[in-house]
Amino acid sequence: MSQAKVLYIHVTGLSAEILKNLVLAGIRAVLCDPRPYPDAVVASPNFLLPCADRNFTDGQSNPKKQKYLTVAEAMQPVVEELNPLLGSCEISPTSVDELSDKYVSQFSIVIASQLPKTDARRIAKATTNAGGKFFLADTFGMMGACALDLGSKHIYRPEIGKTLLDPTPLRRYISLDEVLDCPLDHATNRFHKTPPPAWVQYRCLLEYGDKNKSWPSELSAEVFFEQTRSWIKETAPSLLENELLSETSLRALAKVATSEVAPVCSVLGGIIGNEVIKAISGKGEPANNAVLFDGTTCKAWGFLVDPL
Amino acid sequence: MTTASSSVPHLLSGMEATLGTNMLTKIQSSKILLVGAGGIGCELLKNLALTGFRHVQVIDLDTIDVSNLNRQLLFRSQHVGMPKCTVACQVATQMVQDPSLVSYTAHHGNVCDNDTFNVQFVQQFDLTLNALDNVVARRRVNRLCLAAGVPLIEAGTTGYLGQVNVIDKESDVACYECQTQETQKVYPICTIRSTPSMPVHTIVWAKELYKLLFGDKVEESMLFEDTTAPDAEPSTYMSAVLSFRRARAARDSDVVRTAAGEVVTKLFVDEIQKQLDMGRYKTARKTPAVLPTSVIVDATTTVPPTAKPSYRTTDLWTPTECVAEFIACLENAATAATVLPSFDKDDTLAMRLVTASSNLRSFVFEIEPLQSFYSAKGIAGNIIPAIATTNAIAAGLQILQAFQVLRAQLETGTKSAGKLGEYCSYINCLRNSTRNGLFLTASNLEKPNPRCFVCRNATVPLALNVNNWTLQDLLQKLIKKDLGFEEPTITLDGDIVWEEGSDADSEAFAVNLPKLLPQLPCGGIQHGTVLRIEDFSQDLTVDVAVTHQTVWERGDEEDDDDDTYQYVLKGSKPTASALHVPSNGALNNGVGTKVEEAEDDDDIVVVMAADAKGKRNRETNGDGPVNKRQKMSILEADVIEIS
Numbered sequence A: 001m002s003q004a005k006v007l008y009i010h011v012t013g014l015s016a017e018i019l020k021n022l023v024l025a026g027i028r029a030v031l032c033d034p035r036p037y038p039d040a041v042v043a044s045p046n047f048l049l050p051c052a053d054r055n056f057t058d059g060q061s062n063p064k065k066q067k068y069l070t071v072a073e074a075m076q077p078v079v080e081e082l083n084p085l086l087g088s089c090e091i092s093p094t095s096v097d098e099l100s101d102k103y104v105s106q107f108s109i110v111i112a113s114q115l116p117k118t119d120a121r122r123i124a125k126a127t128t129n130a131g132g133k134f135f136l137a138d139t140f141g142m143m144g145a146c147a148l149d150l151g152s153k154h155i156y157r158p159e160i161g162k163t164l165l166d167p168t169p170l171r172r173y174i175s176l177d178e179v180l181d182c183p184l185d186h187a188t189n190r191f192h193k194t195p196p197p198a199w200v201q202y203r204c205l206l207e208y209g210d211k212n213k214s215w216p217s218e219l220s221a222e223v224f225f226e227q228t229r230s231w232i233k234e235t236a237p238s239l240l241e242n243e244l245l246s247e248t249s250l251r252a253l254a255k256v257a258t259s260e261v262a263p264v265c266s267v268l269g270g271i272i273g274n275e276v277i278k279a280i281s282g283k284g285e286p287a288n289n290a291v292l293f294d295g296t297t298c299k300a301w302g303f304l305v306d307p308l
Numbered sequence B: 001m002t003t004a005s006s007s008v009p010h011l012l013s014g015m016e017a018t019l020g021t022n023m024l025t026k027i028q029s030s031k032i033l034l035v036g037a038g039g040i041g042c043e044l045l046k047n048l049a050l051t052g053f054r055h056v057q058v059i060d061l062d063t064i065d066v067s068n069l070n071r072q073l074l075f076r077s078q079h080v081g082m083p084k085c086t087v088a089c090q091v092a093t094q095m096v097q098d099p100s101l102v103s104y105t106a107h108h109g110n111v112c113d114n115d116t117f118n119v120q121f122v123q124q125f126d127l128t129l130n131a132l133d134n135v136v137a138r139r140r141v142n143r144l145c146l147a148a149g150v151p152l153i154e155a156g157t158t159g160y161l162g163q164v165n166v167i168d169k170e171s172d173v174a175c176y177e178c179q180t181q182e183t184q185k186v187y188p189i190c191t192i193r194s195t196p197s198m199p200v201h202t203i204v205w206a207k208e209l210y211k212l213l214f215g216d217k218v219e220e221s222m223l224f225e226d227t228t229a230p231d232a233e234p235s236t237y238m239s240a241v242l243s244f245r246r247a248r249a250a251r252d253s254d255v256v257r258t259a260a261g262e263v264v265t266k267l268f269v270d271e272i273q274k275q276l277d278m279g280r281y282k283t284a285r286k287t288p289a290v291l292p293t294s295v296i297v298d299a300t301t302t303v304p305p306t307a308k309p310s311y312r313t314t315d316l317w318t319p320t321e322c323v324a325e326f327i328a329c330l331e332n333a334a335t336a337a338t339v340l341p342s343f344d345k346d347d348t349l350a351m352r353l354v355t356a357s358s359n360l361r362s363f364v365f366e367i368e369p370l371q372s373f374y375s376a377k378g379i380a381g382n383i384i385p386a387i388a389t390t391n392a393i394a395a396g397l398q399i400l401q402a403f404q405v406l407r408a409q410l411e412t413g414t415k416s417a418g419k420l421g422e423y424c425s426y427i428n429c430l431r432n433s434t435r436n437g438l439f440l441t442a443s444n445l446e447k448p449n450p451r452c453f454v455c456r457n458a459t460v461p462l463a464l465n466v467n468n469w470t471l472q473d474l475l476q477k478l479i480k481k482d483l484g485f486e487e488p489t490i491t492l493d494g495d496i497v498w499e500e501g502s503d504a505d506s507e508a509f510a511v512n513l514p515k516l517l518p519q520l521p522c523g524g525i526q527h528g529t530v531l532r533i534e535d536f537s538q539d540l541t542v543d544v545a546v547t548h549q550t551v552w553e554r555g556d557e558e559d560d561d562d563d564t565y566q567y568v569l570k571g572s573k574p575t576a577s578a579l580h581v582p583s584n585g586a587l588n589n590g591v592g593t594k595v596e597e598a599e600d601d602d603d604i605v606v607v608m609a610a611d612a613k614g615k616r617n618r619e620t621n622g623d624g625p626v627n628k629r630q631k632m633s634i635l636e637a638d639v640i641e642i643s
């Protein structure tokens, strides 16, 4: 546990929660977030970055006045302060798209937020090939989702009460690549006859993010709606009548796509924190291969996205 | 005060886009009472600040201890010694965009203090959030909120398990006391470090001692004392500990032997003497006594108990044997190929050390019963640390439920309009998901228990031998301890036989205290008497119907042969208020005394140890019942939690 290192790609309100949980549990953090500070985090409920320093009033920062240029630099001292026993907190030397496979291979866990799908696929592959685990997680309004890849060789010891059973592999392993390619209308199981709303919404956002290199907003709601409808028509036409994919719902989703609500981050960040600890310790049955949360109903569940 | 859309601060723009301007305005204008500023409390306050709440008052009694730093997100080393609530409010204020708009007020005090925190005080709030770790305070806040008509959001966590519940007088939902209550099981760190009173306290301490001696990082132990800082207090035992660690690393057995003896003397003689000299136990119920020198001297010629041919794991060790065993452990550790850096109950060396040192500490503090290797292992295996992630999840869920309560208030224009059952859910948080994959289950709030004397004014049946009890006994053992009255007024047939509290004339009634129940005025308390107990501080009235009973069935675990104070309340004997750990090591069957039957399909009869996970097995809402295996793991998992 004390040897494990976690790489955080983009520190959002959600990943700040995961980071807090894991750093307090004694797990070292390395940061990769070259986004400009404070502009990139102005609306983020990242409690580790003191609001007073974020220069809200004029809406834009003056680089000369800023002590830190990137989000990672601003986070570094607060992470060190959060658990001084862990020593200094590293910052990754390169930007996200230059993160090499070799660099990524040193981490037990990689946690990414607001990351384009293409980068996610590449980094997930590099991480799991080296025996690490990859988590892609975001919240949007009252919803949140996480897709995770524990690697094909992951084994764990199931728990019954306090008893640990013998090591066993995942019942079914599906790589992040396949998870993100799985047609939406296949994302069902016996408990979810239609695809879970949080997963539907997350996929829509990821698809849009990949095409447009940014997440949708109220301003781009029109484009988001059109692109999403045509993507659904192509890949999962049976869902065209699904209420979640109606114009009203998609416009509403665009509006909250980058809205992070602190308690939603807090709950999902806690659940993912537990899953990371399970992944590192190999104790307890892990979620495979998605964790979904609906902050309105307050339900969270693990879900297997399975193309078959 | 109003928030026009354009002037919404950036930090809250996500909140506004998600919940709408009206809800954000409602949030900004609501007055929130937060009780507790520990693990869950800090998480709550952080979330309140980040979601736009401007008016929050926090009640907490504790000050920040060094050992809180690693676990509680708002506290740093410079805060040690300061009240938790004060620091939490300061730090949370810095999280908001415009501190001048918020007022986060700290009340460093006990929520049970009726002069300050009474029904009138609670009435000023729109909503109360509980972040407490003990039954007494929870019961208190439950009653205050019911009396004041203020919705209450409760949360409890035990290890990886947690639950969140919403309580509201008007909404026809269960109150905190409608359910069986957990026994106290969260122990503050100062209890472990300075004022142990139960075997479990000394075993937790011994595990920390193991960490101090063998951990990769000595400073991670709760017992670590930093002597290198410029203004550091001198430590009695750290230099002995460090010289042992150095000698072990160097595999120098002679120095290890000397250092091991030093560690014993420093921990069980010098440190205790230091605490005594500091006057720490002046007001304590029990005063420790240093380990007699003869015990340590005799140990040099004593065979460690586990080295005896006749040794059995159920043996109890004498203090001298404990010293010999402890020193043998340290010596063995110096020559062993590997020593685990963290405690594991299945590691023999670790358990020998923990058994020996916990018993020595119990001896010094006169804590009974002493534990065998076997029973200590049972206890040690049931100790689970507070898990920060569970606190984060529970607090997040409380805030999401708070949004629901505020939405109900916004839509009905009242504090609840009796409709919270439609807006809110009871949520269970699990480590391993249910059969259908749920990590969080949400179900309808429970209906009140018709037999609840707190929210349903139910009459409480009480069976006891009236000829053995005095009014004083009844008052202390039963009315205050079990029923949670603080300032009871007792009337028999309309006449007062006892009253206390502000404006009460206790002295006039003191003459009744030593009287046996039948000898009280107004005919006394006899078979069939109904006495009325009122507590104006909690706005609570209860009728107690007395049955005279002289013959009792005896459970196997009763170690008290005396029937004098036997009684049955509410149809079943209440759980001992302190966790009783039996010396026979039968942990899962012996802790606590309450037997509860699972209420639905399955025929599991579970002997509840302490039930924070307590809510009995529940149907989940529309997602099918929690499966049996899940139930078992919920109920078996945890006994004791250290925060």
Ligand SMILES: [Zn+2]
Residues within 6 Å of the ligand: B174, B175, B176, B177, B178, B179, B448, B449, B452, B453, B454, B455, B456
């Ligand atoms: Zn009740």
